[in-house]
Structures are given as structure tokens and as C-alpha cells.
Amino acid sequence: MIGLRRLLALAALAAALAPRPSQAEGTALTPEALRELAATAIAEGRSGAALTLTQALLARDPDDGGALILHARALRDSGNFAPAAQAARRAWRLSETDAARHMASLAMAQALASSGQRTRAQWWLRRAAHHAPTPAMRQRAVQDFRYVQARNxxxxxxxxxxxxxxxxxxxxxxxxxxxxxxxxxxxxxxxxxxxxxxxxxxxxxxxxxxxxxxxxxxxxxxxxxxxxxxxxxxxxxxxxxxxxxxxxxxxxxxxxxxxxRDAGASGPHGFAATLGQTWYGGEPYMLFAQLSANRHWAISPRTGAHASVTLEGQAGQGGTADSRKLRLASGVTRAIGGGHRLHLGVIGTASRSEDAAR
Structure with missing residues (x-):
């Protein structure tokens, strides 16, 4: 879900959030440099190198939130989804700003989605959108949510x-x-x-x-x-x-x-079958069954048509009469700009009740 540019931005934010040493000793790499190297390794697909770098950062400071987020990503890329989720959750608990919570939420969502837990991933992406520090980052979290939702x-x-x-x-x-x-x-x-x-x-x-x-x-x-x-x-x-x-x-x-959608067709078609029960005043009221079919056509890039047929049967309970209903509908919809649509439709209904038939 997170691409190269976003990952590098994440690394920059992680470096900004992490504590900075007062002075580098000799030629040893600073924590900021290690985080940047870890982010680059992740972007290049070298999860093993990234794990080594983030483990070194966490050995120095187990509460390094930026390192935990990068560590979660490296674990996820190496197929260790459960440890990745654990690292992301720890980063979340340690986060004190919206930016940190946003990144931790994304890391958790990635680990969960990769392990097939897409419903939980959607929950964390909602959190990521809520805590996004900029409108652009919020929009990207919403896009990630829709991506996961479509595959759930x-x-x-x-x-x-x-x-x-x-x-x-x-x-x-x-x-x-x-x-x-x-x-x-x-x-x-x-x-x-x-x-x-x-x-x-x-x-x-x-x-x-x-x-x-x-x-x-x-x-x-x-x-x-x-x-x-x-x-x-x-x-x-x-x-x-x-x-x-x-x-x-x-x-x-x-x-x-x-x-x-058949090959070469301009629009989809579908059918549905429904079985249900209703209650009124705490007592069984009606059993119902419904069959429906529909078809859509694209007349032009801005104009579409549709038609549907629905047959419903109702079995009354507690003195309620049985009934049957047939519904036919068709219509044309045209996009008229500005996000608006113009719809013209026709609906016809025929119904029969056992009481009326007596």
C-alpha cells in the first residue's frame, strides 16, 4: 500500500520524531543516519539489511518510535507478520503526536492486511486517516482503506x-x-x-x-x-x-x-435471491422470499440505461394475509456535469393479496 516516495517521507518523519543525540562520537553513524539507511534498504527490497539496522537502533533505545515503525515494515516485508504487528502496536502505544500515530497505524494496517486480516486492517487505516498530519496524507490513507476494503x-x-x-x-x-x-x-x-x-x-x-x-x-x-x-x-x-x-x-x-459482465457487454447484469422473516410487536409477522434480476447498458460515456424485474412472495403469520408482488422498472441516467445526474425512470407494480382474492 505504501510506495517508495511515501516510505522515504515516512523515514523523514521517523527521524524527526526520534530523539537526537547531542553529539556524534568519532565516525559512528548517528541514529538519524541509521534510520535513513534502513528506509533506503526497505525501499530497495533489502529487508534483511533493514532488520539489522533497525535491531541496532532498538538495542540502543527500545522506545525509538521511528525505529519501531521501520522495524515493523522490514518484518512485514520479510514475511514475519505477527512480529511486525507487535512492533507497530508498540510504536502506537509510544506515540505522542498525530504524525507518530498516523505512521504507527499505517504500519499496523500493512502487517494485518499482508496476513489476510483485512477487516482489522481497515480499522487501523481509519485511525491513520483520523491522525493524518496533512490533508494529502489523510487522502492517501483513505485510498489505502478503499484498496483494502475492495479486497476484503x-x-x-x-x-x-x-x-x-x-x-x-x-x-x-x-x-x-x-x-x-x-x-x-x-x-x-x-x-x-x-x-x-x-x-x-x-x-x-x-x-x-x-x-x-x-x-x-x-x-x-x-x-x-x-x-x-x-x-x-x-x-x-x-x-x-x-x-x-x-x-x-x-x-x-x-x-x-x-x-x-459478459465479454463485449457494455454493462453488468445480475440476480439475487432473498429469504427473510419479520416480527411486529414481538410476534412473528411475515415470511418473505424475493427473486430479482437486473441489467445495465452503457449508451454513451455519459448515458446509461437499466432494467430490472422483482418477484416477491409473502406468507403472513398471526392472521396476516399472504400476498404476491411483481415489480418492473427501467430507466435512463445521464451525467450532466458538476457531479450531478439526471434520471428518468418508469416503475410498474402488480400485487395480489389472498384476502382481496376471496
Whole structure:
């Protein structure tokens, strides 16, 4: 991930961070000169020479942060990934500035990525970006993160949100209603009216790449989501006996997705199959299965088109009706400059419910 120029810059920073002796004795090399020699040896692929130089530096001062970073790189280049991570971690613990933390984080990320631990490497690259002493170094750490992320079989995302909701039960905004045009107003119960509260939404999704080549990728995805509610004092007074947990909603699903690009094709095509379960109010609500397929075409360098078809079946539980749905979609997207895009699309949906069919 770190090229020759960056390595030499790292060596310069390491030399600046390390303690300097007050005076060189005779013709002996100073620690600064040893660090520069070690960095040059690493850049030239001579990890053995670099190890000898960094070991000499660490024998002189075990807390030499710059030497530890170079030592970690030399160990990594020689295939000693676990000791490289140990050296980088020690450099991190000794670091006192953002520049030192940035370099130690990069060294740790390199050791972990080289040993196949790409998820942990991404964590350390986030640290490197956070502590980068210059915008350019931060940008490079972000590029390294994306490079590792693209090659990581595992990818996980977490989401958390908290916010007020004025109608968590999808109730009426009015206190009364009329039925069949009768000239009478019927008063709605408190729980039939809109109830306000606070929503806590939690989500996690993880992807494992089963296979990948230049022409295709196949992923297995798992998603879990939960929304829980707490009623306001006003809502509890309006609907005694009703709890926020009565409206909690959860879902769990697994998806197998495949995307490919045929030789000579202007765009990719793919399909996905999903199986999932939902819960409402703590009780099983619905089983669902979904099949989808899509195709993309490049009409010009700035214009693309796409089409998709989705078939979904839902098996109701606890009195919920079964249903089926077919969705067709197509569209055209054009880049119009300034990072903006213009999209024109058409969507058609046909659905059938067992209750409606009776």
C-alpha cells in the first residue's frame, strides 16, 4: 500500500520524531543516519539489511518510535507478520503526536492486511486517516482503506439512529371520523389516533464474498434491523395500556447475489435471491422470499440505461394475509456535469393479496 516516495517521507518523519543525540562520537553513524539507511534498504527490497539496522537502533533505545515503525515494515516485508504487528502496536502505544500515530497505524494496517486480516486492517487505516498530519496524507490513507476494503471478503456496516416520531402507530390525525357518509361523527379510541414517541433504530449488515474475478462477483449477505419505541407521557395518557413495544418491528434476511459482465457487454447484469422473516410487536409477522434480476447498458460515456424485474412472495403469520408482488422498472441516467445526474425512470407494480382474492 505504501510506495517508495511515501516510505522515504515516512523515514523523514521517523527521524524527526526520534530523539537526537547531542553529539556524534568519532565516525559512528548517528541514529538519524541509521534510520535513513534502513528506509533506503526497505525501499530497495533489502529487508534483511533493514532488520539489522533497525535491531541496532532498538538495542540502543527500545522506545525509538521511528525505529519501531521501520522495524515493523522490514518484518512485514520479510514475511514475519505477527512480529511486525507487535512492533507497530508498540510504536502506537509510544506515540505522542498525530504524525507518530498516523505512521504507527499505517504500519499496523500493512502487517494485518499482508496476513489476510483485512477487516482489522481497515480499522487501523481509519485511525491513520483520523491522525493524518496533512490533508494529502489523510487522502492517501483513505485510498489505502478503499484498496483494502475492495479486497476484503468480509464487509460489515452498522447503523444507529434515535429520533422523535409523531405517529408511530400509523394512527389517525383526527379525533373523529365518519363512516359511509353518515351524518354522524364517530369518536376514535386513543390507540386509533396518532401516538407520538421516540424511535430507536438499530441495523447491521454483513457481506461475505464467495467468489470474485474480473468478470464476476458472488456475495452472501445477512441483514438484521430492529425498530423499538418509547411513548411520550401524552401518548400514554391518550392510550392507557398501550406500550411502545406493541409497535416494535424487526427483520432478518439472507441474500445470495451474483453480478457478472459478459465479454463485449457494455454493462453488468445480475440476480439475487432473498429469504427473510419479520416480527411486529414481538410476534412473528411475515415470511418473505424475493427473486430479482437486473441489467445495465452503457449508451454513451455519459448515458446509461437499466432494467430490472422483482418477484416477491409473502406468507403472513398471526392472521396476516399472504400476498404476491411483481415489480418492473427501467430507466435512463445521464451525467450532466458538476457531479450531478439526471434520471428518468418508469416503475410498474402488480400485487395480489389472498384476502382481496376471496
Amino acid at each position: 471478503r468480509w464487509a460489515t456496516a452498522l447503523s444507529v439512529s434515535v429520533g422523535p416520531r409523531s405517529n408511530i402507530n400509523n394512527g389517525s390525525a383526527h379525533e373523529t371520523t365518519r363512516l359511509y357518509d353518515l351524518p354522524y361523527d364517530f369518536r376514535l379510541s386513543g390507540e386509533a389516533q396518532a401516538l407520538s414517541g421516540t424511535e430507536l433504530s438499530l441495523g447491521v449488515s454483513t457481506r461475505y464474498r464467495l467468489s470474485e474475478s474480473r468478470q464476476h462477483k458472488t456475495d452472501l449477505l445477512f441483514r438484521a434491523h430492529q425498530r423499538i419505541y418509547r411513548l411520550t407521557d401524552e401518548a400514554r395518557a391518550q392510550a392507557p395500556g398501550v406500550e411502545g413495544s406493541d409497535f416494535a418491528f424487526g427483520s432478518l434476511s439472507a441474500t445470495l447475489a451474483h453480478e457478472a
